[in-house]
Amino acid sequence: MGKLIDAALGIHPQAITLGAKRLELIAGNMANADTPGFKARDVDFRTTMQSLLADRSGTASTMRRTQVGHQSAAGQALDSAALYRVPNHPALDGNTVDTQLEQSAFAEASVRYQASLDFLDARIQGLRKALRGD
Amino acid sequence: MSLFKIFDVAGSALSAQSVRLNTIASNLANAENASSTPEGVYRARHPVFAAMLDQAGRPEGAGVRVVDIVESDKAPMLQHMPGHPLADENGNVWFTAVNPIEEMTDLMSAESSYRNNVEMINTVKQLMLRTLQIGR
Numbered sequence: 001m002g003k004l005i006d007a008a009l010g011i012h013p014q015a016i017t018l019g020a021k022r023l024e025l026i027a028g029n030m031a032n033a034d035t036p037g038f039k040a041r042d043v044d045f046r047t048t049m050q051s052l053l054a055d056r057s058g059t060a061s062t063m064r065r066t067q068v069g070h071q072s073a074a075g076q077a078l079d080s081a082a083l084y085r086v087p088n089h090p091a092l093d094g095n096t097v098d099t100q101l102e103q104s105a106f107a108e109a110s111v112r113y114q115a116s117l118d119f120l121d122a123r124i125q126g127l128r129k130a131l132r133g134d
Numbered sequence: 135m136s137l138f139k140i141f142d143v144a145g146s147a148l149s150a151q152s153v154r155l156n157t158i159a160s161n162l163a164n165a166e167n168a169s170s171t172p173e174g175v176y177r178a179r180h181p182v183f184a185a186m187l188d189q190a191g192r193p194e195g196a197g198v199r200v201v202d203i204v205e206s207d208k209a210p211m212l213q214h215m216p217g218h219p220l221a222d223e224n225g226n227v228w229f230t231a232v233n234p235i236e237e238m239t240d241l242m243s244a245e246s247s248y249r250n251n252v253e254m255i256n257t258v259k260q261l262m263l264r265t266l267q268i269g270r
Contacts, residue, residue, distance in 0.1 A: 016265075020136045023261075027140040027254055028185075028196045031147030033247055034154075035183040035198050099250060110257050117264055124269040 006056070008127050012120040014052040018045065018081075019113035025082055026106045029097050036093035040085040042105065048081040137265070140258045144251045146186065146197030151248040153181050153200045158241045165237070167230040169210075170222045176230045178206035178237070206231065 006013075025041050032038040087096035157179040167176035182204060186197040208231035216225030 023258065024136045024139050024143070027143045030250055030254055031143045031198045032185050032196060034243070035185050038185050103250065106254060106257070110261055113261055114264065117268060121268055
Protein backbone atom coordinates (compact mmCIF):
# COMPACT_ATOMS: atom_id res chain seq x y z
CA MET A 1 0.00 0.00 0.00
CA GLY A 2 2.78 2.38 0.94
CA LYS A 3 4.59 1.62 -2.29
CA LEU A 4 1.39 2.16 -4.20
CA ILE A 5 0.80 5.58 -2.72
CA ASP A 6 4.47 6.43 -3.19
CA ALA A 7 4.16 5.52 -6.84
CA ALA A 8 0.97 7.53 -7.20
CA LEU A 9 2.52 10.63 -5.69
CA GLY A 10 5.50 10.43 -8.04
CA ILE A 11 8.54 12.61 -7.55
CA HIS A 12 6.63 15.44 -5.91
CA PRO A 13 7.21 14.66 -2.22
CA GLN A 14 10.98 14.61 -2.90
CA ALA A 15 10.69 17.76 -4.99
CA ILE A 16 8.96 19.52 -2.08
CA THR A 17 11.59 18.35 0.42
CA LEU A 18 14.37 19.54 -1.81
CA GLY A 19 12.51 22.77 -2.58
CA ALA A 20 12.19 23.50 1.15
CA LYS A 21 15.89 22.78 1.61
CA ARG A 22 16.73 25.15 -1.21
CA LEU A 23 14.50 27.88 0.24
CA GLU A 24 16.24 27.42 3.56
CA LEU A 25 19.71 27.79 2.05
CA ILE A 26 18.71 30.90 0.11
CA ALA A 27 17.12 32.35 3.27
CA GLY A 28 20.46 31.81 5.02
CA ASN A 29 22.25 33.57 2.18
CA MET A 30 19.88 36.53 2.34
CA ALA A 31 20.14 36.73 6.12
CA ASN A 32 23.92 36.87 5.82
CA ALA A 33 23.98 39.40 2.98
CA ASP A 34 26.01 41.74 5.21
CA THR A 35 28.14 39.19 7.07
CA PRO A 36 31.86 39.50 6.30
CA GLY A 37 33.37 36.33 4.86
CA PHE A 38 30.06 34.52 4.38
CA LYS A 39 29.95 32.27 1.31
CA ALA A 40 26.59 31.91 -0.44
CA ARG A 41 25.36 28.35 -0.94
CA ASP A 42 22.77 26.63 -3.07
CA VAL A 43 21.88 23.11 -4.21
CA ASP A 44 22.29 21.59 -7.64
CA PHE A 45 18.65 20.64 -8.11
CA ARG A 46 19.07 17.99 -10.80
CA THR A 47 21.79 15.88 -9.19
CA THR A 48 20.31 16.12 -5.71
CA MET A 49 16.88 15.19 -7.01
CA GLN A 50 18.39 12.19 -8.76
CA SER A 51 20.14 10.99 -5.63
CA LEU A 52 16.96 11.52 -3.57
CA LEU A 53 14.97 9.43 -6.04
CA ALA A 54 17.71 6.79 -6.02
CA ASP A 55 17.52 6.80 -2.21
CA ARG A 56 13.80 6.17 -2.35
CA SER A 57 13.89 3.42 -4.93
CA GLY A 58 16.68 1.70 -3.00
CA THR A 59 19.08 1.69 -5.95
CA ALA A 60 21.58 3.89 -4.17
CA SER A 61 24.26 2.34 -2.00
CA THR A 62 22.94 3.19 1.44
CA MET A 63 24.75 2.96 4.76
CA ARG A 64 23.53 0.53 7.41
CA ARG A 65 23.70 1.06 11.15
CA THR A 66 25.49 -1.91 12.67
CA GLN A 67 26.28 -0.37 16.07
CA VAL A 68 24.05 1.40 18.56
CA GLY A 69 26.17 4.54 18.47
CA HIS A 70 26.06 4.93 14.69
CA GLN A 71 24.42 8.08 13.43
CA SER A 72 21.45 7.81 11.17
CA ALA A 73 22.40 8.51 7.58
CA ALA A 74 18.86 9.37 6.54
CA GLY A 75 18.76 12.44 4.38
CA GLN A 76 22.48 12.34 3.70
CA ALA A 77 21.79 13.13 0.08
CA LEU A 78 20.22 16.38 1.27
CA ASP A 79 22.90 17.17 3.83
CA SER A 80 25.78 16.95 1.40
CA ALA A 81 23.85 18.66 -1.37
CA ALA A 82 24.79 22.27 -0.63
CA LEU A 83 27.45 23.73 -2.89
CA TYR A 84 29.13 27.11 -2.81
CA ARG A 85 27.97 29.65 -5.34
CA VAL A 86 30.52 31.00 -7.80
CA PRO A 87 30.49 34.75 -7.13
CA ASN A 88 30.04 37.24 -9.96
CA HIS A 89 31.75 40.01 -8.05
CA PRO A 90 32.96 39.06 -4.59
CA ALA A 91 32.98 41.87 -2.04
CA LEU A 92 36.17 43.09 -0.41
CA ASP A 93 35.11 41.58 2.93
CA GLY A 94 34.93 38.08 1.41
CA ASN A 95 31.13 37.95 1.26
CA THR A 96 29.82 36.26 -1.90
CA VAL A 97 26.09 36.94 -1.42
CA ASP A 98 24.56 38.78 -4.38
CA THR A 99 21.25 40.01 -2.97
CA GLN A 100 19.57 40.48 -6.36
CA LEU A 101 20.58 37.02 -7.48
CA GLU A 102 19.43 35.49 -4.20
CA GLN A 103 16.13 37.34 -4.42
CA SER A 104 15.38 35.98 -7.87
CA ALA A 105 16.54 32.51 -6.81
CA PHE A 106 14.20 32.72 -3.82
CA ALA A 107 11.29 33.76 -6.05
CA GLU A 108 12.06 30.93 -8.46
CA ALA A 109 12.36 28.36 -5.68
CA SER A 110 9.08 29.47 -4.11
CA VAL A 111 7.26 29.22 -7.46
CA ARG A 112 8.70 25.74 -7.97
CA TYR A 113 7.64 24.79 -4.47
CA GLN A 114 4.10 26.01 -5.15
CA ALA A 115 4.05 24.10 -8.43
CA SER A 116 5.06 20.92 -6.60
CA LEU A 117 2.34 21.58 -4.05
CA ASP A 118 -0.22 21.93 -6.83
CA PHE A 119 0.93 18.71 -8.50
CA LEU A 120 0.84 16.87 -5.20
CA ASP A 121 -2.59 18.24 -4.45
CA ALA A 122 -3.87 17.03 -7.82
CA ARG A 123 -2.38 13.56 -7.25
CA ILE A 124 -4.03 13.34 -3.85
CA GLN A 125 -7.37 14.40 -5.28
CA GLY A 126 -6.95 11.73 -7.94
CA LEU A 127 -6.19 9.07 -5.32
CA ARG A 128 -9.23 10.10 -3.34
CA LYS A 129 -11.43 9.87 -6.39
CA ALA A 130 -10.09 6.42 -7.16
CA LEU A 131 -10.67 5.25 -3.58
CA ARG A 132 -14.17 6.63 -3.42
CA GLY A 133 -15.04 5.22 -6.81
CA ASP A 134 -17.59 7.78 -7.79
CA MET B 135 9.74 20.69 8.37
CA SER B 136 12.65 22.78 7.26
CA LEU B 137 10.49 25.71 6.17
CA PHE B 138 10.07 26.48 9.87
CA LYS B 139 13.80 27.10 10.08
CA ILE B 140 13.46 29.97 7.62
CA PHE B 141 11.49 31.91 10.21
CA ASP B 142 14.41 31.56 12.61
CA VAL B 143 16.94 32.47 9.93
CA ALA B 144 15.04 35.50 8.65
CA GLY B 145 14.10 36.47 12.19
CA SER B 146 17.76 36.46 13.24
CA ALA B 147 18.52 38.67 10.25
CA LEU B 148 15.73 41.06 11.25
CA SER B 149 17.08 41.40 14.76
CA ALA B 150 20.67 41.83 13.51
CA GLN B 151 19.57 44.49 11.04
CA SER B 152 17.58 46.28 13.71
CA VAL B 153 20.70 46.40 15.90
CA ARG B 154 22.43 47.95 12.91
CA LEU B 155 19.59 50.46 12.45
CA ASN B 156 19.84 51.29 16.15
CA THR B 157 23.56 52.00 15.99
CA ILE B 158 23.06 54.13 12.88
CA ALA B 159 20.34 56.09 14.66
CA SER B 160 22.57 56.76 17.66
CA ASN B 161 25.50 57.69 15.36
CA LEU B 162 23.33 60.19 13.50
CA ALA B 163 21.85 61.55 16.71
CA ASN B 164 25.35 62.17 18.04
CA ALA B 165 26.77 63.52 14.78
CA GLU B 166 27.33 66.95 16.34
CA ASN B 167 28.62 65.63 19.66
CA ALA B 168 31.32 67.86 21.17
CA SER B 169 33.64 67.51 24.15
CA SER B 170 36.52 69.28 25.83
CA THR B 171 38.67 66.12 25.74
CA PRO B 172 39.34 63.80 22.77
CA GLU B 173 38.41 60.80 24.98
CA GLY B 174 35.02 62.21 25.88
CA VAL B 175 33.81 62.53 22.30
CA TYR B 176 31.19 60.13 20.99
CA ARG B 177 32.64 57.55 18.60
CA ALA B 178 30.58 55.96 15.82
CA ARG B 179 29.36 52.45 16.70
CA HIS B 180 29.12 49.66 14.20
CA PRO B 181 27.81 46.12 14.73
CA VAL B 182 29.87 43.11 13.61
CA PHE B 183 27.83 40.34 12.00
CA ALA B 184 28.75 36.66 11.94
CA ALA B 185 26.98 33.61 10.55
CA MET B 186 25.47 31.20 13.08
CA LEU B 187 26.69 27.66 12.72
CA ASP B 188 24.52 24.57 12.98
CA GLN B 189 25.33 21.67 15.33
CA ALA B 190 27.83 20.23 12.90
CA GLY B 191 29.63 23.57 12.69
CA ARG B 192 28.59 24.30 9.13
CA PRO B 193 27.09 27.65 8.18
CA GLU B 194 24.32 25.84 6.33
CA GLY B 195 20.97 27.58 6.13
CA ALA B 196 22.48 29.74 8.79
CA GLY B 197 21.09 32.67 10.68
CA VAL B 198 23.09 35.73 11.51
CA ARG B 199 24.03 37.22 14.86
CA VAL B 200 25.70 40.34 16.16
CA VAL B 201 28.97 39.23 17.77
CA ASP B 202 30.14 42.66 18.80
CA ILE B 203 29.53 46.37 18.51
CA VAL B 204 32.79 48.15 17.87
CA GLU B 205 33.55 51.84 18.25
CA SER B 206 35.14 53.58 15.31
CA ASP B 207 38.83 54.49 15.78
CA LYS B 208 38.51 57.58 13.63
CA ALA B 209 40.18 60.48 15.44
CA PRO B 210 37.83 63.20 16.64
CA MET B 211 38.10 66.54 14.88
CA LEU B 212 39.78 69.38 16.76
CA GLN B 213 38.44 72.85 16.32
CA HIS B 214 39.60 76.05 17.87
CA MET B 215 36.48 77.71 19.28
CA PRO B 216 37.35 79.77 22.38
CA GLY B 217 33.76 80.94 22.76
CA HIS B 218 32.35 77.38 22.93
CA PRO B 219 31.05 76.45 26.39
CA LEU B 220 32.92 73.11 26.18
CA ALA B 221 36.25 74.62 25.12
CA ASP B 222 39.31 73.67 27.21
CA GLU B 223 41.86 76.16 28.55
CA ASN B 224 43.45 76.47 25.08
CA GLY B 225 40.09 77.19 23.47
CA ASN B 226 39.95 73.79 21.73
CA VAL B 227 36.82 71.70 21.24
CA TRP B 228 36.73 68.13 19.93
CA PHE B 229 33.91 67.12 17.64
CA THR B 230 32.88 63.56 16.82
CA ALA B 231 34.12 62.10 13.51
CA VAL B 232 30.73 60.60 12.57
CA ASN B 233 30.18 61.05 8.84
CA PRO B 234 26.43 61.56 8.27
CA ILE B 235 26.68 60.61 4.58
CA GLU B 236 28.32 57.29 5.41
CA GLU B 237 25.67 56.68 8.03
CA MET B 238 22.83 57.49 5.64
CA THR B 239 24.12 55.08 2.97
CA ASP B 240 24.56 52.45 5.67
CA LEU B 241 20.96 53.16 6.70
CA MET B 242 19.74 52.54 3.15
CA SER B 243 21.63 49.25 2.98
CA ALA B 244 20.28 48.12 6.36
CA GLU B 245 16.76 49.11 5.36
CA SER B 246 16.84 47.12 2.12
CA SER B 247 18.27 44.08 3.92
CA TYR B 248 15.51 44.35 6.52
CA ARG B 249 12.88 44.63 3.82
CA ASN B 250 14.25 41.61 1.93
CA ASN B 251 13.98 39.49 5.03
CA VAL B 252 10.42 40.63 5.75
CA GLU B 253 9.46 39.70 2.17
CA MET B 254 11.05 36.32 2.66
CA ILE B 255 9.07 35.68 5.83
CA ASN B 256 5.83 36.61 4.06
CA THR B 257 6.56 34.30 1.13
CA VAL B 258 7.47 31.39 3.36
CA LYS B 259 4.39 31.95 5.49
CA GLN B 260 2.20 31.67 2.41
CA LEU B 261 4.03 28.56 1.24
CA MET B 262 3.57 26.93 4.63
CA LEU B 263 -0.11 27.76 4.77
CA ARG B 264 -0.54 26.27 1.33
CA THR B 265 1.38 23.17 2.39
CA LEU B 266 -1.08 22.73 5.22
CA GLN B 267 -3.90 22.83 2.68
CA ILE B 268 -2.62 19.83 0.68
CA GLY B 269 -5.37 17.37 -0.05
CA ARG B 270 -8.16 19.48 1.36
